[in-house]
Amino acid sequence: MLSIEILYARWRASTYPQVAILSIGLFVSYFIIVFTYRLTFHPLAKYPGPLFARISDWPLVIYCYRGDRHLWEYKNHQKYGPIVRYGANSLSISTASSVPLIHGPKANVKKGSWYKTLDISAGAPSVQMEIDKHRHALRRRFLAPAFSERALREAEKLITVSAVKLAAKVGAGSEKGWSEAKNLCDWSTYFGFDFISDLGYGESFGMLDSPESAWIPGVLKSASIFIYYVGYLPFIEFVRPLMGSAIQDYIGGQEAADSLKYTEMANSRLAARIKLEEELRAENKESERKDTFHYLLNSIDPVTGKRLTVEQLQADSALIIAAGSDGVAITLSACFFYLLHDPSTLSTLVNEIRTSFIDIEDIKTPKLNTLPYLHACLEETLRLNPPKPSTLPREVLKGGLQIDEHFYPPGVNVGTPVYVLHHDPGIFPEPWTFNPSRFIASPTVSAESVARAKAASLPFLVGPLNCIGKNMSYIALKLALVHVLFSHDVRLAEGVSGGGGRAGKLNACWGVGGTEEEGLRGREGEYQMWDWIIGFRDGPMVEVKKRAVEPM
Numbered sequence: 001m002l003s004i005e006i007l008y009a010r011w012r013a014s015t016y017p018q019v020a021i022l023s024i025g026l027f028v029s030y031f032i033i034v035f036t037y038r039l040t041f042h043p044l045a046k047y048p049g050p051l052f053a054r055i056s057d058w059p060l061v062i063y064c065y066r067g068d069r070h071l072w073e074y075k076n077h078q079k080y081g082p083i084v085r086y087g088a089n090s091l092s093i094s095t096a097s098s099v100p101l102i103h104g105p106k107a108n109v110k111k112g113s114w115y116k117t118l119d120i121s122a123g124a125p126s127v128q129m130e131i132d133k134h135r136h137a138l139r140r141r142f143l144a145p146a147f148s149e150r151a152l153r154e155a156e157k158l159i160t161v162s163a164v165k166l167a168a169k170v171g172a173g174s175e176k177g178w179s180e181a182k183n184l185c186d187w188s189t190y191f192g193f194d195f196i197s198d199l200g201y202g203e204s205f206g207m208l209d210s211p212e213s214a215w216i217p218g219v220l221k222s223a224s225i226f227i228y229y230v231g232y233l234p235f236i237e238f239v240r241p242l243m244g245s246a247i248q249d250y251i252g253g254q255e256a257a258d259s260l261k262y263t264e265m266a267n268s269r270l271a272a273r274i275k276l277e278e279e280l281r282a283e284n285k286e287s288e289r290k291d292t293f294h295y296l297l298n299s300i301d302p303v304t305g306k307r308l309t310v311e312q313l314q315a316d317s318a319l320i321i322a323a324g325s326d327g328v329a330i331t332l333s334a335c336f337f338y339l340l341h342d343p344s345t346l347s348t349l350v351n352e353i354r355t356s357f358i359d360i361e362d363i364k365t366p367k368l369n370t371l372p373y374l375h376a377c378l379e380e381t382l383r384l385n386p387p388k389p390s391t392l393p394r395e396v397l398k399g400g401l402q403i404d405e406h407f408y409p410p411g412v413n414v415g416t417p418v419y420v421l422h423h424d425p426g427i428f429p430e431p432w433t434f435n436p437s438r439f440i441a442s443p444t445v446s447a448e449s450v451a452r453a454k455a456a457s458l459p460f461l462v463g464p465l466n467c468i469g470k471n472m473s474y475i476a477l478k479l480a481l482v483h484v485l486f487s488h489d490v491r492l493a494e495g496v497s498g499g500g501g502r503a504g505k506l507n508a509c510w511g512v513g514g515t516e517e518e519g520l521r522g523r524e525g526e527y528q529m530w531d532w533i534i535g536f537r538d539g540p541m542v543e544v545k546k547r548a549v550e551p552m
Ligand code: HEM
Pocket: 127, 128, 129, 140, 196, 319, 320, 323, 324, 325, 326, 327, 328, 331, 386, 387, 388, 392, 459, 460, 461, 464, 465, 466, 467, 468, 469, 470, 472, 473
């Protein structure tokens, strides 16, 4: 007691410089103690990783901001092995055997605290933001009817409208010979946003028709960058309460402002859809078009008897536009990139498409789902460029988690670095080569190796927290690819083709970030992607010609 009084008296008697020196001393001592603890007694101290990443989350924040996190993770696993400590409290585990234990239905984990900031501007958690396992399962029950087999059959008709339009726009100017060069990244993006808005709200953004709404992808990109890195800031607990408010604009700059602008856009779309539903209800009618929000607005939880609140709907609205449009868009442009760089794969696919369908009206399920090479091309593209390529944090729950000989205590984050796993040569021989045949059993590819490849392919993740839009994505991607390739020949544009390695940057809108100096972005044969929760890209530049032989 006495010593505290003496200390207090000395403090009061001290001069400003003395106070400043003492404060700096305390500050430095605090960090020395914290860093020493993280390198010695912390439960993850024994795991390898870059030194700065083992003592702080700042390297992770920086790579998230740059869009290069997946490349950084790849480099780390090459250097340190299958288990890497990429943050003070976080591990990424790149073994296929760990996947069911981290993502399976019985995994003793929940989503990590990064998810708390994901859709924070919306005012309520989206389904993806629900960290509590029980509440998440409840939200999934609301979404389930919108993604059921029946809903998918309805969705196919709506997606076809955008796919037909995509083929017409990509093919414009190709009637008399090869067209001018076109950036397929842009057209794929417009397709992704148009089909998801048409399907989601019954009203397309119309980007394939006019440039009026073409600002939305740029704003979403900016919002995603912000949300991605902010969630990992070491002092996020202090920042989170300010998020979603006007203060966000001042602190976070343009990217934070775009995050709010994006939320407002999604909210206004939803408000218009709710109004339409109310008008229909007042007239005792049901919407003829069964779009996603038809299901969500009429969904009643079978156990609780409750409907979703407006705030929850708003959060899901922002999520569905982002999650639905961009995953499909990047996969479509990446698929074209790989096909066009390996003409033998392109001709195999074109042949399969043109011998399977009689005319454009014929392009639909169930036949659409019976083309093995088409499906394999998409699986291979999603292997090479998973739109969510980096480790998504899962926090170990009470009781801990045993994976092989390692025990992970409660509270630490574990996760699967999907891009790293997808380039594991032990599972995918020649991992940088686009080889759809690795997903089709044949005399040269055993059924066991196909099963191994499929089990280690996680673009949609697996288990109860996986992507609910997986089947819808495959339908959208197949419709788009088949409609374009059924009626048109496509080739890489002469000169700059875009998309790969250093030559990738065509359009200032997309290509920021980059770690060329570290040798991570040098692969010309790899479709370049920037990981900001959703993947961003540019190119390929293509020329298009109307198919020579008119379909019968
Ligand atoms: C190629 C396209 C797509 C890919 C690769 C993809 C991938 C993923 C992944 C990996 C997740 C899990 C994220 C996490 O755990 O944080 C996810 C979640 C989600 N995706 Fe997709 N997605 C795609 C397209 C779609 C589409 C078309 C929709 C809807 C229309 C959609 C809706 C959702 C939703 C609602 C979630 C949150 C699910 C939950 O938390 O329960 N996605 N997606």
